[in-house]
Amino acid sequence: MSEITKIWNATLYLRLSREDGDKEESNSITGQRELLRDYLKAHPELREYAVRVDDGWSGSSFERPDFKRMMEDVKAGKTNCIIVKDLSRFGRNYLDAGEYIEKVFPFLGVRFIAINDNYDSLGDKKASDDLIIPFKNLINEAYCRDISVKIRSQLEIKRKSGQFIGAFAVFGYTKDPAQKNRLIVDDFAADIIRDIFKWKLEGVSPQDIANALNKLGVLSPLEYKKSIGVNLATPFQTGAKSVWSAVNVLRVLKNPVYTGVLTQGKSTTPSYKVHKRIAKQENEWAIIENSHEAIISRNDFDTVQKALALDTRRGPEESAVSLFSGMVFCGECGASMVRKTVPAGGKKYVYYICSAHKQDKSCSPHRIRDTELENIVLTAMQRYIHEVIDLDALLSMTDTAPLRTAEAQKVQRQLDMKRAELERLNKLLMSLYENLADNIITREEYARLKQNYSVRAEEAERQMNALQDSLTHIREKGGAEKSWMDEFKRHENLTSLDRSAVISLIDKIMIHKDKCVDIVYRWQDEFAWQLDILSRAEKEAV
Structure with missing residues (x-):
């Protein structure tokens, strides 16, 4: 009586990762498929059940979509044989690969074949398999780790050099x-x-x-x-x-x-x-x-x-926020001023009132009409815009180079002092551990002093960076950046207010109880600095 040959329902598993650097045809998905099917032809007891392909998936993890589908087939009893080109196609994680090959597959009665590694779990097990198979898995994992380190390093180099490495460009x-x-x-x-x-x-x-x-x-x-x-x-x-x-x-x-x-x-x-x-x-x-x-x-x-x-609340029937939304504050208590509509004589009037007064009467009941505020702000903005434009013109005609050189020297002295302070703090930090080891200070004192010195060192470093930026502006661009002046020049012919102009040029508007309005413009510090430069230059010229 002839022996009945068992038929195995084989799943051909193929994997290719961009990280593997597999570019040759023998390592491509097509090449793997042809190799595995040639193997099936030479082994009639193996019948192809399915082909599972994880194209573009790393071997460092088994969280791959087709690998999971294959394991679902195994657990459902649909396939009982897995064939791969070699162990590296199966996976490059040493521990997980060994767990599947040595424990999971034998327990589930699954035959595992790695063709190029000449491994078949059904055949007579060689004594060397206990050493060679884990060793090959270990080599595969080491290769994966090495490739990962190289790729990370290369990507970091590209990032730092300003090269875009995203898969897709951002919209625009x-x-x-x-x-x-x-x-x-x-x-x-x-x-x-x-x-x-x-x-x-x-x-x-x-x-x-x-x-x-x-x-x-x-x-x-x-x-x-x-x-x-x-x-x-x-x-x-x-x-x-x-x-x-x-x-x-x-x-x-x-x-x-x-x-x-x-x-x-x-x-x-x-x-x-x-x-x-x-x-x-x-x-x-x-x-x-x-x-x-x-x-x-x-x-x-x-x-x-x-x-x-900013606070961008708007009325239910309005398509845009109000002109001064989120920008108007009480000059007495600092609370925000809120818009309130008051009907009178069949008409509606809009006022800005202090929210603190409206809420709990903790501030005076001062208010200002929206139209009145708009007129005040428009007049003030027109005047300030021309002051900025005039200042820019005067600076262009005045030789301020000597003063800028003096300014650079002053900033450099501040930077040198701050650098010396940072070096001193770093030396103190380095000496702390020696003092702890020599029992000069306790562990609690060490922790407290280290925290104190570290915070001060970080603050000194931040101040150094700010001074360095200021010094760079003075040396390379002749002083403070003047592009902010262009923002005011854009509105040179301003005849009416719009949200764009207001939010571009104004930081906040303060309303006092006598209806006095203080406007805090953007770049006011830069304006004052440039004005000081001009004033000193004129005095030097006298």
């Missing part, structure tokens, strides 16, 4: 066809970005901006990328077709990439074995200024961030 940009690690402006999408920022500067809410874009039929970032052939999926999409939302708009408004700043490396994985991403500290991010062409000016971006932080 596209990858340079001649240099894929460089962002270039996508003119069509960039116009949409400019509109979004313009509307926000005019006081339009993110939701109303989204509604306007959808009404105009403007494709959302996801749909636009699909329309130009980019194959992109996102977990944020909830409907069949992605549309603009307030979240989309806010994501655009808060992204500094539109000012030419490239920020990368905000998250990482703990190791090549753990693929869950964790956030990194901001001081560990790779932030490169002027990495690519800006779509939005830095001043406009900063103004929008200010607008987003």
